[in-house]
Amino acid sequence: MNALKIDQLRPTQMTHGVREIREKIKQYEALRGHELEMATAEKPIPVVYGPNGTPFAIDHHHVATALWHAGVKSVPVVLVRDLSSLSLGDFWLTMENNRWTYPYDAEGRRRPFSELPRHIWELADDEFRSLAASVRDAGGYEKTSVPLEEFRWADFFRCSLPRPNDEEAFASLVTKAVKLAKIKTALGLPGYLGPAA
Known part of the structure; x- marks a missing residue:
């Protein structure tokens, strides 16, 4: 190598x-x-x-x-x-x-x-790029081999959520974004898991 x-x-x-x-x-x-x-x-x-x-x-x-x-x-x-x-x-x-x-x-x-x-x-x-990674780690969606997966999720969250301005706001946003990742609007995104059971 x-x-x-x-x-x-x-x-x-x-x-x-x-x-x-x-x-x-x-x-x-x-x-x-x-x-x-x-x-x-x-x-x-x-x-x-x-x-x-x-x-x-x-x-x-x-x-x-x-x-x-x-x-x-x-x-x-x-x-x-x-x-x-x-x-x-x-x-x-x-x-x-x-x-x-x-x-x-x-x-x-x-x-x-x-x-x-x-x-x-x-x-x-890009706070939303960090958010996408945190949401994946929290079980909001699955990691896939699709190129640029996290950026697609970041753009999805960017359209619906405010930019966090501190640690507390970011932590709160992760919870909201995990729920958002399960809605039908996110269906076409890589690693989509569907509504929570």
Whole structure:
């Protein structure tokens, strides 16, 4: 398995959930030596090579960001596709067609690819992305292999719930969002579990 420096990886999304990252940082900082190496090896970063051989991370942005904050400089990567021969326009078209990129900001608005951050740890915080992860962890929906699953749930919650402004508001929102995840309106979302019995 190859390894790349985290500062070489280009992100393919504009936002991430800082709450989720803080938890991962704590987990990684608690590990040392072989344990940390094993934890890092468990989640290799899938990459696509773009123009000029630039490596773009297409998943595990939270993992790479948390590891970087925990002082880890390199991560194992898995090459998914080499698109380095494509023009920039064809590259992004291919990335979008494969659902390997999500150029939407923390308000759910589409942005130009040129506005994607340079480094993986520079993504903006999206509270609804954190909410989507917390709702999944609380049993609101199942984890699936559908690309960008959490972003789809984040956008669903963004349309119905207020943005939380503190820890208490966030905790209250998780309870509301778990109920919301069970309604029929959420039926088409990945991992939908249906109404609670």
